[in-house]
Amino acid sequence: MATTLHHLNDSRSFRIAWALEELGGNYDLVKYHRTEELLAPEEMKQVHPLGKAPILVDGDETLVESQCILEHLSQTHDGQFSANSTQARFWLTYCESSLMPYMVMGLVLKTAAGQSPKLLRPVFKKFVDAIGSAFTGPNLKGGLKYLNDYLAKHEFLSDEDQFGIADIQMEFAIFSAVQSGVDLKDYPAIRRWFEAVHERPAYQAALTRAGR
Amino acid sequence: MATTLHHLNDSRSFRIAWALEELGGNYDLVKYHRTEELLAPEEMKQVHPLGKAPILVDGDETLVESQCILEHLSQTHDGQFSANSTQARFWLTYCESSLMPYMVMGLVLKTAAGQSPKLLRPVFKKFVDAIGSAFTGPNLKGGLKYLNDYLAKHEFLSDEDQFGIADIQMEFAIFSAVQSGVDLKDYPAIRRWFEAVHERPAYQAALTRAGR
Incomplete structure (x- = not known):
């Protein structure tokens, strides 16, 4: 097939x-x-x-x-x-249902403000920043802190603590966070895990x- | 327990x-x-x-x-x-990972524009409407059309065509869509299903x- x-x-x-x-x-x-x-x-x-x-x-x-x-x-x-443990299923779901939407919203708003008429750009930037401070920012930070706390105690994102699909799912979210300016020095356990999964031959x- | x-x-x-x-x-x-x-x-x-x-x-x-x-x-x-069929798992995931984020983004933007200083409100509303036309609106409409096409041929959201957790998951998304102004007369199959699940004693x- x-x-x-x-x-x-x-x-x-x-x-x-x-x-x-x-x-x-x-x-x-x-x-x-x-x-x-x-x-x-x-x-x-x-x-x-x-x-x-x-x-x-x-x-x-x-x-x-x-x-x-x-x-x-x-x-x-x-x-x-590794896929079917409660922990893996949580991370698989949390990634797309909760973490990524905050990131996508932040990116769409930033792009829209950047493409707006030049004269209005500063005022739109303020508007976008206000949404970032009140909504997307705190939720994104809360999610990254929760992930960092977890990875401080575990090597990978499953109950069996083995590399699996939840790690693949979450890598994209962290990659996107880094692209949008998040500094992983604030999340040392995430950085350790992020570097480890990138060394995989696959x-x-x-x-x-x-x-x- | x-x-x-x-x-x-x-x-x-x-x-x-x-x-x-x-x-x-x-x-x-x-x-x-x-x-x-x-x-x-x-x-x-x-x-x-x-x-x-x-x-x-x-x-x-x-x-x-x-x-x-x-x-x-x-x-x-x-x-x-009904839960473990491919179809049920698709709707469970699609609902939170794709459909809901467009709705939440629309709601957050509308709320932020509504709470902004009165003088700036018309200009923020235009900014928010532009994001709606380019991004959230088409994606939301595409998702609702896809769901309507599916429900025109099926009673419920699973391969076995029996009521299950995917129907419960998706009802909240449709409820939210209606709250935010979507008219279900444009989606007759969704409306039929929405009314049917609301009649359940549970x-x-x-x-x-x-x-x-």
């Missing part, structure tokens, strides 16, 4: 490339590029109606949503991935083959 | 009250109220460090994140809830006991 990853640059689909490399790298890769407006291109809707990355076509199943795809790969490659292979 | 739901008004924890009523209503309820800033009160952090609703304490486990709690209840009450029992 053929496995094809529909991959978009600078998106969550890097996770699936990495997971597939962890499982031996036996997959086809179709690359897409973001439009000038930084959106997924229209042609992705021909693969799945929602038109978002990642999309994994595995045999006759077409799967979307990082969490669903990672859980699917975990189930179809029994034992190769991570490096995904970088080379799919790219971030 | 005692089961306690820590419930916050106007939040996702209504889902868990509803699920627990579907399972017989054998749980304790602790009610919390949003602060004037519409946030969860600080005291919720004493139950779980993230301080967000819902929190379910089930025996010696303290669980957060709607999806994790619903999956836990499904696993501990085998067969009473939904009515959760309304009476926990409140939305």
